[in-house]
Amino acid sequence: xxxxxxxxxxxxxxxxxxxxxxxxxxxxxxxxxxxxxxxxxxxxxxxxxxxxxxxxxxxxxxxxxxxxxxxxxxxxxxxxxxxxxxxxxxxxxxxxxxxxxxxxxxxxxxxxxxxxxxxxxxxxxxxxxxxxxxxxxxxxxxxxxxxxxxxxxxxxxxxxxxxxxxxx
Numbered sequence: 001x002x003x004x005x006x007x008x009x010x011x012x013x014x015x016x017x018x019x020x021x022x023x024x025x026x027x028x029x030x031x032x033x034x035x036x037x038x039x040x041x042x043x044x045x046x047x048x049x050x051x052x053x054x055x056x057x058x059x060x061x062x063x064x065x066x067x068x069x070x071x072x073x074x075x076x077x078x079x080x081x082x083x084x085x086x087x088x089x090x091x092x093x094x095x096x097x098x099x100x101x102x103x104x105x106x107x108x109x110x111x112x113x114x115x116x117x118x119x120x121x122x123x124x125x126x127x128x129x130x131x132x133x134x135x136x137x138x139x140x141x142x143x144x145x146x147x148x149x150x151x152x153x154x155x156x157x158x159x160x161x162x163x164x165x166x167x168x
Contacts, residue, residue, distance in 0.1 A: 019048035030073035082108040091139030
């Protein structure tokens, strides 16, 4: 559970902070070595520094991909942009139809963590209400963050929502 909480924090940081673009020559050598070891076939990438982590953006097989590394060179996760919400796992699609009927979905990504977990992140919007959702590959809601008009997000863990629902 601690690993998921740490990962959730990383997702929140990645989604709520302002990234600073940096030149590749300013990326620490240990981070570049880890990147080149993890993605030996990638020649060109753009880099950002975000809350102390280094994020490389590149295309792999015509798919926009981002890889995140800690400042000490540890690979954390890869985020791959999906061309359509229909590219989510069937379990996630079923959960969305059940829990968010009538919502519009966009900006779907597949996240692969260093410890081998697969997560899916996307935005759900209905009228003025907008959420950022994170599901595991089995269709279980892991995180739900409501976007507020003033730019602040209200984070709610999927399990808390489920507990409240079960009490009713």
